[in-house]
């Protein structure tokens with residue numbers, strides 16, 4: 634059965650390495666008729682969670698009004714979430730992390746999301762992804778997401794460096810595997 638897949642792209646760069654990787658995944662995922670929505674959260678206005686606990690007593694509604702208002706309905710509809718990020722200081726970038734933190738509003742009642750994937754790029758080598766992968770696995774456990782794939786692409790620094798890399802094919806195949 635087709636899935637609603639929400640792809641969150643953390644990089645602020647349009648057509649940067651992260652978005653190209655995300656687009657490869659989307660190319661595969663749409664082949665099976667999945668309904669894919671991509672959001673470039675790296676350029677959206679999203680504040681960090683302020684731990685006010687308002688959501689706990691107000692039907693999971695966040696107290697803050699910003700671009701998360703556009704994201705929450707898509708999260709509510711999603712069966713799968715894809716976190717696509719450049720490595721910034723050994724982690725997902727702050728723009729994407731702000732979205733993840735803001736998912737605190739709703740996690741107690743639970744989201745429909747059951748599956749997830751991680752796509753990440755970095756200028757350094759494989760060791761750059763280790764802290765992010767650990768973090769991602771803990772997020773999955775906490776939010777009860779079954780991770781269906783992790784694709785990392787090291788040694789890509791400037792816009793377009795990722796073109797021609799084999800990992801793009803792997804991302805497309807991962808997308809195609811979602812049914």
Ligand SMILES: Cc1cc2nc3c(=O)[nH]c(=O)nc-3n(C[C@H](O)[C@H](O)[C@H](O)COP(=O)(O)O)c2cc1C
Pocket residue numbers: 644645646648649650651652718719720721722723724754755756757758761789790791792793
């Ligand atoms: C603030 C900042 C921090 C970064 N930190 C790291 C890092 O810790 N390790 C690394 O390998 N690359 C790091 N990078 C490089 C990016 O991950 C890399 O250039 C990536 O390809 C950018 O992806 P994009 O084109 O999608 O924006 C950093 C870049 C920025 C701007």
